Each structure stands twice: as C-alpha cells, then as structure tokens.
Amino acid sequence: MEYKNLEEGIFKALEKLNKPLKAREIAKFLGIPPEERQELREKLKELAKEGKLVKLKGAKYALPEKFNLVVGKLCVYREGFGFVDPIDGGRGVFVPGKNMAGAMNGDIVAVEIVKEFPDGRKEGKVVSVIERAVKKVVGRVEKHRRHCFVIPEDKRIRYDVLLTHEDCKKVEDGDYVVVEIISYPSDTRGPVGKLLENLGKTGPKLDIELIIRKYDLPVEFPPEVLREAEKIPDQVTEKDLEGRVDLRDQLCFTIDGENARDFDDAVAIEKLPDGNYRLFVHIADVSHYVKPGSALDLEAYRRGTSVYFPDRCIPMLPEKLSNGICSLNPNVDRLTFTCEMLINRRGTVIDYKIYESVIHSKARLTYTIAQRIIDGDEEAIEKFPHVVESLKAMYELAQILYKKRYKRGSLDFDLPEPVVVLNTEGEPIDIYRAERLWSHRIIEEFMIAANETVAEFMFWSDYPSVYRVHESPDREKLSEFLNFVRSLGIRVPAVKNDIQPKLLQKILEQVEGKPEEKLVNYLMLRTMARAKYSPDNIGHFGLASTHYTHFTSPIRRYADLQLHRLVKMALRGEFTSDSIPYWEEKLEKVCKHVTERSINADEAERDVIELKKLQYAKNHIGEVFEAIITGVTEQGLYVETIEQLIPGFIHVTNLKNDYYICIPKQYCLVGEKTRTVFRIGDRALVRLLHVDTENRKAEFEMVRKLK
Structure with missing residues (x-):
C-alpha cells in the first residue's frame, strides 16, 4: 500500500482500523518489515509531541478527536489546579x-473532556503524559525517621520528592538540594529522586543559586566552547574588513545602562538640509564570529538568551565575545551589521540600506549622562562636547518617531520597574523605581525603527525569517477588563469586530496622571497575549506594527543572531528553491525553542526580584506603607506598596471595625455598617505584619483608606 508519506499512512491506519494501535500493528497495516520500523517509531513520537496523535496506556497510539481528547501543555498553579493550553x-x-494523574507543570499531556459548560469552558482529566518537562527539582530536605523528602522550591510542583535510601544518608534536615527524578508520580505514589547536588543551608547568596537551578539555567560554559572562544582574535583583522563598508571615521557612540558591559548597538545621525534625517543603527556582527553548528553556536542556542539578576548576568556567549570582540566598546574597531534609514520629518522611513560594516565608537554614554547633555548640563557637555549636536538631532528624531508610533495606536505601558540594590552579602538594602528618561526613549525608538525596517525587508523579499509577533488580546479577557474600566467611570466604546490597539490607547490616555493609572496599565497588560518568535509574520499588536522582528541584540538573544544569518543569506542571494523548505521547517523549531528560553529567563528574573522584595520587606515588619489595592476577593484585598512595589494581601479579618461583603462586578469590598468601600485602584496606608519568603507571601493590615 503506497502513501505520499509516512504521516499520511499512519493516519490512514488509525482511521481505517478505528481503534488505538501499537507501532507494530501500524507497521503491519503499512507493510513495513520489522527491520525497517525505526523510522516509524520516531515518526509516532514526533506526531505525539506535536499533538497530532496521543499515546495511551499499553504503548498504543490514537487520534485525539476520536476519544474527545485535547493535547497541550499543562500549566499548574500554586493553588493545585491547572490548565491545559491546546497545542x-x-x-x-x-x-x-x-x-492530574501524576502530570507535572510544563508536561505535554492528553486530557479527556469530562465536562462542558454553556459558556464554552471545559473541564478535563489527564489520561496520558506525552512528554515530561520537569527533569530536576530544587528544594529543601525534610527528614522523617528513615525517609527524606525534598519540598520543591517551585510551588507549582505539587509533589514532594522521595530521596533514595542511599542519598538520604548524604543530607541533613534543612539542606537545599538538586535532585533528578528517576521515577515519576502516579495516582497512587509520589516521585522518587536521585541527589545531584547539595547546596547546604539557606542564605542571601544561596537563594539566587537556588533560582538558577530551579529554572535550569546553564552557568558554566563547556570546555570546548571556551576553547573555541579563545581562538577568536581580540582585535579586528585586515581580513575581517573585506566586503565591508568602512564607517570608522563616522561619529557614532553607544548609550547604555550604568553597569552594562555588553554593548549590542551604536547609533549615528545626520540632519540633512531638506529636513530629513539619516539614521545609522549599528549592531554587533556576532554572526561573523559564531558560525552555525560550532560549539559556540550550539551553546548559545541551548541558552537562548542572557539572563540578568541584580548581582550578576548569565550570558548567552562567553565573556571573551560578549564583553570583548563583539561588544561595541569605545575607541576600538568593531565589526557591525548596519541598518541605515532615511527618515522624513513625519517619521516615515523613505529609504534604507542594510549592510555589513566596520565602526569605531567615539564614546560610551550612560542614559544618565546622555539625558544631562539633552537637558543642557554644562558639566556633561564639557565631558562629551563632540556628541552634543548628534544627541540634539537624535532627541528631535526620537520625538517624531514616538509621535508617529503613538498616532498609529502603539501601546506604551508606563509601569514602574523596581531596581533592587544588594550589599556584598547579597542582601537587599534598597529598592527604588527605575526612572524612564528621554535618553532611554531615543534608543527604544531607534531600535524599533531598525527592527521594523529589517522585518519589512525580509517580508517583501519573501525569504524564510524570524519575526517577533504579538497576537490581539483574547476576547473574553478583554471583555472582563473593559467591564472593570467602565466600573471606574472611564468611557469605553463598544467592541464590535476585531479590537484595535487605538481603542486601548484611548483608555490609557484617560487614566494618565490619575491614581488608577498604574493599575489600569497593569490589568491591560494582563489581558495581552505573550509576544513570541514565529516564522510567520502576523504583526505586533502592542506596537501596532505590521512587520516586526528582533535584530538589535545578537550578543544576548539567539533569535537576533539567527535573523542576522538569514538577512545575510538574503542580501547575498544564497536562498534556493531547494533550501527554502528546509529553512521553513528549521525555523519552526528555532522559534519555538527561543520563545521557551525567553519565557524561562523572564520568569527567573521576575522570581529573583520578587524574592528580594520580600527579603527587603522582612526587615521592615511593623512599618506603615502607602499602597494601592490591586485585587479584590471575598477573602480580602491584594495590595502593592507604592514606592518599593512590594506585593501582599490583607485578609478580611485584618480589615477592622466592620464586616465586609465582596461585590465582584464592581471590583470592591463594602462594609456592612460603615458602608466603607475598598475598590481596585484605591490608595491606603497599610502595616506589614508577616513575610513568608518561601511561599512568596506578605501579609498586611489596613491602617486607613486614603482619599
């Protein structure tokens, strides 16, 4: 029996025989002899992983739709329940x-639908775990007579892990350890683990080490990667310059954070007599040094991104590259990939060129120094007199680009970012809100312009590419958000068809400068889909952009490095009709992987910040803070302190002098006697009562509501 491909044959066998089948039964149906069945087994595993088939007990495969099954990724919440997002x-x-049937957070599972509700909600039970996500667990040892259990740090893991009898002898009660799961949980028993690493007792420096292991972040580079890095020259050679545009005489410079050491981008500008601007965005040419398939490349792909913590960076590339030959340091020659744009007075890119180049940065500015120069600070101007005119023109152009982007509906979430200051022991000694300056916006606007220009080039070239995409919000989440906004007295037009960013922008305009501004920003952000990498260009909702990608940070993001290679292939005409299908298939996997690594890094960074905020709070128990109410439930109020951004909860028992009733549709608690109303967005004085860093909780009591 002949089929166009193996996949089609597998589906035909399952359709025709109309029951779950083992690999050998499918092979028999397709006439594949025993010695040639390895490819079939691999294909079955691949199809199960993609959700096209489901693997049942007894190593049988079935079509999900035949059994009312949904295949997807299980996301478990701290409270113990979970949701499966269909593939x-x-x-x-x-x-x-x-x-859950022994499934754990992040597993790819098949769920059987057991209940369907009139509003479209579904409830299910896990019938099969297709792929395990949790391979290692980080946690604290608890000894119970002859048994040792590891209590996971990640509260989304619902099971304590039993250590083997031998490993139990190697640990003490209260030790923090890393274990590898050697037996996964079922309905009747918990998981069993093997000791990999004993980190000892807790402390301020150990906590970040625990988070690094919790998110399985690779810290040390393998020896072969470091050997490869060592072979790369420390300086640009004459041979490197072949075929490049020489821009070493150009006045270009970097603007970056105070502590930054890896400079991905440098900028230069010319204001032309006709009022137009010529903007140069120079990006480190990492792809010149990191070749596909090399040890450096494979390790960069595995990491996917650099990860930034308050006291350290876990780089994607070894320091020899990230802070050395690839970093656009001042007063040295560096290889770059340039996006040169001609931009008119309305902010439209009317012409562009993308090419390989060599530059010689003339200054390393911090955002603070750049802002002081823009503001006319004489001391800063004296220190960097040669960049003053360029910065003035950059400020002008950034304002034009921002206005244009705003006009088309781009959403600008002005949420405060906490900056955590640690002492040498790793203890938090200060937390403050990061200041957002126009010097930050200059770089943001220029990078967005370059990213859009490169994305547009690749899109119209019709070659395989990597895009940064952002889908429009889920209608149900959006509807709930709009109802909340209306409850605040904000005018919201009815949404008939597809939601446009402009509508959400108008809401942000109405709350600007008001007490509820931060909350509306935050809740709107929560309705948004998560941005991801994709080989298919569907646009970027948040930026109101039809073509968007990530081109500007190849030192710290693998997606950008991959894109640089594709752009070079497009410029050199290296794509062929034979290679395009290969790249389309490869980029599906690359985009999925780098999206997952990016999300993992974001979660690790957020986890560290949340932990450090609570450690800081622990030293301030009994103190009174000004806070904003961020959530309302029957049990009480969620709050966040205004200055230090410490999140916490006020239980109804800590709302004295009255009995409070929750009115969900109005997002408030109302006092039965006093008729005092606590609503989302209200400000209040709260006293910190208790901090539980292990479970990431802070408990407050109400002092009084502020007007």
Whole structure:
C-alpha cells in the first residue's frame, strides 16, 4: 500500500482500523518489515509531541478527536489546579488537582473532556503524559525517621520528592538540594529522586543559586566552547574588513545602562538640509564570529538568551565575545551589521540600506549622562562636547518617531520597574523605581525603527525569517477588563469586530496622571497575549506594527543572531528553491525553542526580584506603607506598596471595625455598617505584619483608606 508519506499512512491506519494501535500493528497495516520500523517509531513520537496523535496506556497510539481528547501543555498553579493550553490553539481546559494523574507543570499531556459548560469552558482529566518537562527539582530536605523528602522550591510542583535510601544518608534536615527524578508520580505514589547536588543551608547568596537551578539555567560554559572562544582574535583583522563598508571615521557612540558591559548597538545621525534625517543603527556582527553548528553556536542556542539578576548576568556567549570582540566598546574597531534609514520629518522611513560594516565608537554614554547633555548640563557637555549636536538631532528624531508610533495606536505601558540594590552579602538594602528618561526613549525608538525596517525587508523579499509577533488580546479577557474600566467611570466604546490597539490607547490616555493609572496599565497588560518568535509574520499588536522582528541584540538573544544569518543569506542571494523548505521547517523549531528560553529567563528574573522584595520587606515588619489595592476577593484585598512595589494581601479579618461583603462586578469590598468601600485602584496606608519568603507571601493590615 503506497502513501505520499509516512504521516499520511499512519493516519490512514488509525482511521481505517478505528481503534488505538501499537507501532507494530501500524507497521503491519503499512507493510513495513520489522527491520525497517525505526523510522516509524520516531515518526509516532514526533506526531505525539506535536499533538497530532496521543499515546495511551499499553504503548498504543490514537487520534485525539476520536476519544474527545485535547493535547497541550499543562500549566499548574500554586493553588493545585491547572490548565491545559491546546497545542493547536483554542481555549484552555481546566484540570482539578485530583485529575492530574501524576502530570507535572510544563508536561505535554492528553486530557479527556469530562465536562462542558454553556459558556464554552471545559473541564478535563489527564489520561496520558506525552512528554515530561520537569527533569530536576530544587528544594529543601525534610527528614522523617528513615525517609527524606525534598519540598520543591517551585510551588507549582505539587509533589514532594522521595530521596533514595542511599542519598538520604548524604543530607541533613534543612539542606537545599538538586535532585533528578528517576521515577515519576502516579495516582497512587509520589516521585522518587536521585541527589545531584547539595547546596547546604539557606542564605542571601544561596537563594539566587537556588533560582538558577530551579529554572535550569546553564552557568558554566563547556570546555570546548571556551576553547573555541579563545581562538577568536581580540582585535579586528585586515581580513575581517573585506566586503565591508568602512564607517570608522563616522561619529557614532553607544548609550547604555550604568553597569552594562555588553554593548549590542551604536547609533549615528545626520540632519540633512531638506529636513530629513539619516539614521545609522549599528549592531554587533556576532554572526561573523559564531558560525552555525560550532560549539559556540550550539551553546548559545541551548541558552537562548542572557539572563540578568541584580548581582550578576548569565550570558548567552562567553565573556571573551560578549564583553570583548563583539561588544561595541569605545575607541576600538568593531565589526557591525548596519541598518541605515532615511527618515522624513513625519517619521516615515523613505529609504534604507542594510549592510555589513566596520565602526569605531567615539564614546560610551550612560542614559544618565546622555539625558544631562539633552537637558543642557554644562558639566556633561564639557565631558562629551563632540556628541552634543548628534544627541540634539537624535532627541528631535526620537520625538517624531514616538509621535508617529503613538498616532498609529502603539501601546506604551508606563509601569514602574523596581531596581533592587544588594550589599556584598547579597542582601537587599534598597529598592527604588527605575526612572524612564528621554535618553532611554531615543534608543527604544531607534531600535524599533531598525527592527521594523529589517522585518519589512525580509517580508517583501519573501525569504524564510524570524519575526517577533504579538497576537490581539483574547476576547473574553478583554471583555472582563473593559467591564472593570467602565466600573471606574472611564468611557469605553463598544467592541464590535476585531479590537484595535487605538481603542486601548484611548483608555490609557484617560487614566494618565490619575491614581488608577498604574493599575489600569497593569490589568491591560494582563489581558495581552505573550509576544513570541514565529516564522510567520502576523504583526505586533502592542506596537501596532505590521512587520516586526528582533535584530538589535545578537550578543544576548539567539533569535537576533539567527535573523542576522538569514538577512545575510538574503542580501547575498544564497536562498534556493531547494533550501527554502528546509529553512521553513528549521525555523519552526528555532522559534519555538527561543520563545521557551525567553519565557524561562523572564520568569527567573521576575522570581529573583520578587524574592528580594520580600527579603527587603522582612526587615521592615511593623512599618506603615502607602499602597494601592490591586485585587479584590471575598477573602480580602491584594495590595502593592507604592514606592518599593512590594506585593501582599490583607485578609478580611485584618480589615477592622466592620464586616465586609465582596461585590465582584464592581471590583470592591463594602462594609456592612460603615458602608466603607475598598475598590481596585484605591490608595491606603497599610502595616506589614508577616513575610513568608518561601511561599512568596506578605501579609498586611489596613491602617486607613486614603482619599
């Protein structure tokens, strides 16, 4: 029996025989002899992983739709329940804790739909774990007579891990350890683990080490990667200059953070007599040094991104490259990939060129120094007199680009970023809000312009590419958000068809400068889909951009490095009709992987910041803070302190002098006697009562509501 491909044959066998089949039964149907069945087994695994098939007990495969099954990724919440996000899209399926069947957070599972509700919600139970996500667990040892259990740091892991009898002898009660799971949980028993590393007792420096292991972040570079890095020259050679545009005489410079050491981008500008601007965005040419398939490349791909913590950076590339030959340091020659744009007075890119180049940065400015120069600070101007005119022109152009972007509906979430200051022991000694200056915006606007220009070039070239995409919000989440906004008295037009960013922008305009501004920004952000990498260009909703990518940070993001290679292939005409299908398939996997690594890094960074905020709070128990109410439930109020951004909860029992009733549709608690109303967005004085860093909780009591 002949089929166009193996996949089609597998589906035909399952359709025709109309029951779950083992690999050998499918092979028999397709006439594949025993010695040639390895390819079939691999294909079955691949199809199960993609959600096109489901693997049942007894190593049998079935079509999901035949058994009312949904295949997707299980996301477990701290409270014990979970949701399965279907691989092929659509609404998530709710899974109660009792229906997990040994599945763990991040696993690819098949769920059987057991209940369907009139509003479209579904409840399911896990019938099969297709792929395990949790391979290692980080946690604290608890000894119970002859048994040792590891209590996971990640509260989304619902099971304590039993250590083997031998490993139990090697640990003490209260030790923090890393274990590898050697036996996964089922309905009747918990997981068993093997000791990999004993980190000792807790302390301020150990906590970040725990988070590094919790998110499985690679810290040390393998020896072969370091050997390869060592072979790369420390300086640009004459041979490197072949075929490059020489811009070493140009006045270009970097603007970056105070502590930055890896400079991805440098900028230069010319204001032309006709009022137009010629903007040069020079990006480190990492792809010149990191070749596809090399040890450096494979390790960069594995890491996917650099990860930034308050006291350290875990780089994607070894320091020899990230802070050395690839970094656009001042007063040295560096190889770059340039996006040169001609931009008119309305902010439209009317012409552009993308080419390989060599530059010689004339200054390393910090955002603070750049802002002082813009503001006319004489001391800063004296220190960097040669950049003053360029910065003035850059400020002008950035304002034009920002206005244009704003006009088309681009969303600008002005949420305060906490900056955590640690002492030498790793203890938090200060937390403050990061200041957002126009010097930051200059770089933001120029990078967005370059990213859009490169994305547009690749899109119209019709070659395989990597895009940074952002889908429009989920209608249900959006509807809930709009109802909340209306409850604040904000005018919101009815949404008939597809939501446009402009509508959300108008809401942000109405709350600008008001007490509820931060909250509306935050809740709107929560309705948004997560941005991701994709080989398909569907646009970027948040930026109101039809073509967007990540081109500007190849030192710290693998997506950008991959894109640089594709752009070079496009410029050199290296794509062929034979190679395009290969790249389309490869980029599906690359985009999925780098998206996952990016999300993992974001979660690790957020986890460290949340932990450090609570450690800081622990030293301030009993103190009174000004806070904003961020959530309302029957149990009480969620709050966040205004200055230090410490999140916490006020239980209804800590709302004295009255009995409070929750009115969900109005997002408030109302006092039965006093009729005092606590609503989302209200400000209040709160007293810190208790901090539980392990479970990431802070408890407050109400002092009084502020007017």
